[in-house]
Amino acid sequence: MPPSGAVASAGCTCYGRFMSFPTSDVVSSHSIWFLRGVRAAASLPGLILVSSFVGFAALAKDAGVTVTQAAFMTGSVWALPSMVVLVGAIVSGATLPAAALAVTLSAIRLMPMVVALVPEMRAERTRPWVLYLLSHFVAVTSWVVAMDRLKSIPREMRTAFYAGIGGALVMANIIVVTAVYAVADALPSTVSAALLMLTPMYFLTSLWGSARERAGHVAMVLGLGLGPLFHVLLPQFDLLAAGLIGGAAAYAWHLWRRKDRGA
Amino acid sequence: MSYFSNNSWWWPYVFILVGGFAATDFWRFLGVYLGGKISEDSDVLVLVRTMATALVAAVIGNLIVFPGGALAHTSPALRVAAAALGFAAYLISGKRMIIGILAAELILVLGLQLAL
Numbered sequence: 001m002p003p004s005g006a007v008a009s010a011g012c013t014c015y016g017r018f019m020s021f022p023t024s025d026v027v028s029s030h031s032i033w034f035l036r037g038v039r040a041a042a043s044l045p046g047l048i049l050v051s052s053f054v055g056f057a058a059l060a061k062d063a064g065v066t067v068t069q070a071a072f073m074t075g076s077v078w079a080l081p082s083m084v085v086l087v088g089a090i091v092s093g094a095t096l097p098a099a100a101l102a103v104t105l106s107a108i109r110l111m112p113m114v115v116a117l118v119p120e121m122r123a124e125r126t127r128p129w130v131l132y133l134l135s136h137f138v139a140v141t142s143w144v145v146a147m148d149r150l151k152s153i154p155r156e157m158r159t160a161f162y163a164g165i166g167g168a169l170v171m172a173n174i175i176v177v178t179a180v181y182a183v184a185d186a187l188p189s190t191v192s193a194a195l196l197m198l199t200p201m202y203f204l205t206s207l208w209g210s211a212r213e214r215a216g217h218v219a220m221v222l223g224l225g226l227g228p229l230f231h232v233l234l235p236q237f238d239l240l241a242a243g244l245i246g247g248a249a250a251y252a253w254h255l256w257r258r259k260d261r262g263a
Numbered sequence: 264m265s266y267f268s269n270n271s272w273w274w275p276y277v278f279i280l281v282g283g284f285a286a287t288d289f290w291r292f293l294g295v296y297l298g299g300k301i302s303e304d305s306d307v308l309v310l311v312r313t314m315a316t317a318l319v320a321a322v323i324g325n326l327i328v329f330p331g332g333a334l335a336h337t338s339p340a341l342r343v344a345a346a347a348l349g350f351a352a353y354l355i356s357g358k359r360m361i362i363g364i365l366a367a368e369l370i371l372v373l374g375l376q377l378a379l
Contacts, residue, residue, distance in 0.1 A: 048361060094265060254309055
């Protein structure tokens with residue numbers, strides 16, 4: 001039985017903590033850095049993220065997604081824009097392929113973020129599966145906190161530190177989503193309206209702030225207008241159409257401006 | 264094939280796994296694989312970023328212009344004004360997200376209290 005054998009051998013390093021002292025230094029310093037990562041998650045970006053998950057929970061409940069499904073979505077997708085796109089697709093009655101395509105397009109931006117994070121996080125002896133596992137935690141907030149803090153962390157401890165940040169943010173927000181479902185029905189309508197406004201405002205500000213080039217701002221302005229326009233013209237493919245057309249136009253603007261400067 | 268088209272308990276989870284989990288983690292795993300191999304400034308990544316940004320911006324636009332739930336009962340002018348002034352507050356305050364978000368919420372709640 002190779003699977004259980006693999007688990008047992010991987011487990012050895014953990015059990016070593018209780019059985020023998022020589023290995024305990026490494027293990028305990030890993031857990032110390034893990035806990036420091038947990039503490040780093042309790043930051044202003046972390047707080048803003050929690051409040052936008054409050055907004056997401058309100059949105060998902062409104063769409064008819066159950067509390068277990070919303071908690072599952074939080075843990076398994078873990079990228080708020082993609083989750084909101086997914087809920088948007090659910091509301092508009094999109095088929096699974098159309099929903100997957102829209103979510104895929106919204107999640108492409110995670111790839112360059114991971115590309116930038118991996119060299120910061122990797123130590124000489126880091127095994128690839130650790131990086132693949134930790135990449136699941138990559139989303140705007142944990143990425144911003146990690147890019148800010150990792151430089152000052154001993155290289156060997158960076159994966160433990162990032163596991164602390166990511167694990168804490170995921171757990172906290174699963175709890176938040178569950179809690180909001182429990183109280184949402186009892187809220188006055190003004191509070192519910194205010195909660196639903198959190199998500200668009202969080203994205204509006206964080207997306208503008210995280211744009212790496214001017215073309216990102218052009219793409220954002222185009223998307224803001226094209227989204228509602230295609231919502232009327234092409235209800236089932238509104239997000240896809242706005243993303244492809246708005247994105248291509250912003251990219252054309254980027255090329256044109258560069259050529260203009262070069263000349 | 265839509266989220267609510269199948270009454271089995273497991274269908275929404277399959278929908279989330281395929282449409283959400285696979286669709287996002289594919290890019291994360293590709294990022295680990297490519298980490299260090301491609302430059303962040305390459306042209307392909309600029310196009311990738313503008314398309315993803317436009318798509319998420321489209322979501323924002325829809326959430327403000329065609330919202331659901333309690334927000335649907337508010338006036339479109341109030342929602343657009345709250346978002347626009349909140350965004351202006353964000354820019355004026357030196358890109359402080361918390362200021363932009365609180366300003367938009369304040370305007371929305373005040374507008375609802377004054378029944379605009």
